[in-house]
Amino acid sequence: MKGVFSKGPQVEVAENITSRLHEISARNGMKLTTIFELISTKKILSVPNNATPHIRGSRISVLIMGTWDKDTDKLDAARSATSELSRIVIEGEKTVAESSSIGYGNYSER
Numbered sequence: 001m002k003g004v005f006s007k008g009p010q011v012e013v014a015e016n017i018t019s020r021l022h023e024i025s026a027r028n029g030m031k032l033t034t035i036f037e038l039i040s041t042k043k044i045l046s047v048p049n050n051a052t053p054h055i056r057g058s059r060i061s062v063l064i065m066g067t068w069d070k071d072t073d074k075l076d077a078a079r080s081a082t083s084e085l086s087r088i089v090i091e092g093e094k095t096v097a098e099s100s101s102i103g104y105g106n107y108s109e110r
Helices: 011-028 072-092
Strands: 002-006 031-036 060-067
Touching: 002 072, 011 031, 011 072, 031 072, 060 072
Parallel strands: none
Antiparallel strands: 002 060, 031 060
16 A cells, blocks of 8 residues: 545546556556545644644545555565556646655555
8 A cells, every 4th residue: 555645636647547557557466556535625624733743735645555366475566566656646746746745644554
């Protein structure tokens, strides 16, 4: 699992991910999924910035997840594949700076 942030779904980013998803999945022998979490940030943004350490901003989490059959040799390939797909999201972002696109997105990588 890998998480990045985006201002929201963008047609160009979705097209780039879609065009690469099958090839990357086949190359690495795994199933890759990209999920844009379209959850309202209205409540989060209603709390003052200095009230909690939570990251503020009108942006959504994007989860990129790879699954495969039991084969521990796929971990490095999964990290590479999810990084490649997250790079597509980050590079396609028009309004969120790269420094604000990466980081903890409520996912853990194991």
